[in-house]
Amino acid sequence: xxxxxxxxxxxxxxxxxxxxxxxxxxxxxxxxxxxxxxxxxxxxxxxxxxxxxxxxxxxxxxxxxxxxxxxxxxxxxxxxxxxxxxxxxxxxxxxxxxxxxxxxxxxxxxxxxxxxxxxxxxxxxxxxxxxxxxxx
Amino acid sequence: xxxxxxxxxxxxxxxxxxxxxxxxxxxxxxxxxxxxxxxxxxxxxxxxxxxxxxxxxxxxxxxxxxxxxxxxxxxxxxxxxxxxxxxxxxxxxxxxxxxxxxxxxxxxxxxxxxxxxxxxxxxxxxxxxxxxxxxxxxxxxxxxxxxxxxxxxxxxxxxxxxxxxxxxxxxxxxxxxxxxxxxxxxxxxxxxxxxxxxxxxxxxxxxxxxxxxxxxxxxxxxxxxxxxxxxxxxxxxxxxxxxxxxxxxxxxxxxxxxxxxxxxxxxxxxxxxxxxxxxxxxxxxxx
Numbered sequence: 001x002x003x004x005x006x007x008x009x010x011x012x013x014x015x016x017x018x019x020x021x022x023x024x025x026x027x028x029x030x031x032x033x034x035x036x037x038x039x040x041x042x043x044x045x046x047x048x049x050x051x052x053x054x055x056x057x058x059x060x061x062x063x064x065x066x067x068x069x070x071x072x073x074x075x076x077x078x079x080x081x082x083x084x085x086x087x088x089x090x091x092x093x094x095x096x097x098x099x100x101x102x103x104x105x106x107x108x109x110x111x112x113x114x115x116x117x118x119x120x121x122x123x124x125x126x127x128x129x130x131x132x133x134x135x136x
Numbered sequence: 137x138x139x140x141x142x143x144x145x146x147x148x149x150x151x152x153x154x155x156x157x158x159x160x161x162x163x164x165x166x167x168x169x170x171x172x173x174x175x176x177x178x179x180x181x182x183x184x185x186x187x188x189x190x191x192x193x194x195x196x197x198x199x200x201x202x203x204x205x206x207x208x209x210x211x212x213x214x215x216x217x218x219x220x221x222x223x224x225x226x227x228x229x230x231x232x233x234x235x236x237x238x239x240x241x242x243x244x245x246x247x248x249x250x251x252x253x254x255x256x257x258x259x260x261x262x263x264x265x266x267x268x269x270x271x272x273x274x275x276x277x278x279x280x281x282x283x284x285x286x287x288x289x290x291x292x293x294x295x296x297x298x299x300x301x302x303x304x305x306x307x308x309x310x311x312x313x314x315x316x317x318x319x320x321x322x323x324x325x326x327x328x329x330x331x332x333x334x335x336x337x338x339x340x341x342x343x344x345x346x347x348x349x350x351x352x353x354x355x356x357x358x359x360x361x362x363x364x365x366x367x368x369x370x371x372x373x374x375x376x377x378x379x380x381x382x383x384x385x386x387x388x389x390x391x392x393x394x395x396x397x398x399x400x401x402x403x404x405x406x407x408x409x410x411x412x413x414x415x416x417x418x419x420x421x422x423x
Binding site (some may be wrong): 005006010011014015017018019021022025028029033034036039040052053056057058059060061062063064071072074075077078079086089091093094096097098099100101103104111112115116119120121123126127129130131 | 137139142174175176178179181182185186189190193196197200201202203206207208210211212214215218219222279280282285286287294302306350351354355357358361362363365366367368369370371374375382
C-alpha cells in the first residue's frame with residue numbers, strides 16, 4: 001500500500017499553493033481568535049457583548065446606529081480602533097480574506113510554464129482591484 | 137455566550153459535512169442559521185462567507201497533498217470566477233436594495249438553481265470514476281497538462297484521470313461565479329457537478345477541487361467587512377467550529393466510499409434548494 005502512495009507526486013505549484021495557504025490560514029485564525037478570547041473575557045471591548053446581543057437582530061446599519069451611533073463604510077472601523085480586542089480580531093479575518101491571493105502569488109512563482117504564471121497573475125490582479133474598489 | 141456555544145456546536149457539524157459533500161459551509165450555514173438563530177441575515181451572510189472560505193482554506197492543503205485538489209483546474213477557473221463573483225456581488229446588492237421583495241426573488245431563483253443541479257445529478261450515472269480518454273481531452277486541457285492522480289484506498293490503487301471540456305466549463309464557471317457573488321454564498325453546490333460531469337473529474341477530485349474554487353469568492357468578504365456586517369461574537373465561534381469540523385471532514389473525505397459522497401451531496405443539494413424556495417415563497421407572501 002505504501003508503494004502505491006509513493007507513486008502519487010503532487011507538482012510544485014500545487015504544493016506552494018497549499019503550503020502558503022496553511023501558513024497564512026493558521027496565522028489568520030490565531031490573529032482572529034487570540035484577541036477574541038480577551039473580548040469574550042470582557043477586556044477592552046469596542047462594543048460590549050451585552051450591547052451586541054441587544055442589537056444583533058437588526059440590520060448591520062441599524063446595529064451600528066444603535067450601538068455606536070455611526071454608519072460603517074469601509075475598513076476604518078477596524079483600523080481606527082485597533083486597541084480594542086474585538087476590532088483587533090478583525091485583522092485575522094482580513095488576513096484570511098487575503099490568503100487565497102497570497103497562495104496564488106506563491107503558486108505563480110512555482111508554475112510550470114508561462115500560461116499558468118499569467119493565469120495566476122491575472123487572478124491576483126483582479127483580487128487586488130476588487131478589494132481596492134470596495135475600499136474606495 | 138450561550139448562543140456562541142450553540143453556534144460552535146452547530147458549525148462543528150457543518151464543518152464535518154462540508155469537505156465530504158463539496159458544498160461550501162456557507163451554503164449549509166446561511167439557510168439553516170436563518171431559521172435557528174436570532175441574528176439578522178446581514179450578520180449570518182457575513183459569517184457564512186467567512187466560514188465558507190475558512191472551511192475551504194483549512195481543507196485544501198491536506199487535499200492537495202493527497203492529490204485530490206487539482207490546482208491546475210483552479211488556475212484556469214480562478215481568473216474568471218474572481219471577476220464574475222465580484223460583479224455578481226455588486227449587482228446582487230443593487231437588486232436587493234433597489235426594490236422591495238428583491239431579496240425574496242433572489243432566494244427563490246437560488247433555490248430553483250440548486251434543485252435543478254440536484255435533478256441533473258439524480259439523472260446522471262457513473263460519476264465516481266469518469267472515463268476520460270486522451271482523445272477526449274480538449275486542446276487547452278492537453279496543452280496545460282490537466283491531469284492528475286491520487287491513491288484511492290477503497291480500490292487499493294492509484295487512480296489517474298484526465299480533464300476535458302475546459303473551454304465550455306470556463307463559460308459555466310463564469311455564470312456560477314456571478315450567481316455565487318449575487319447570492320453571497322460559496323459555490324460548491326454548482327462547482328462539483330460541473331467538475332464531475334462536464335470536466336470529467338472523479339467525484340472525490342471534484343469535491344476537493346471545488347473547495348479550492350470556493351476561495352475565489354474571498355474578495356466578497358470585503359463587502360461585509362466594509363458594511364460592518366462581520367461581528368466577532370458570531371464569526372469567531374462559527375469559524376472555530378467549522379475549522380475543527382473541516383479537519384475531521386477532510387480525513388473522512390479521503391476514506392469514505394465515493395458512492396456515499398454522492399448521496400450526501402444530493403441530500404445537501406435537495407435540502408438547501410428546498411429551504412431557499414420556501415424562504416423565497418414565504419417572503420413573497422405566496423405561502
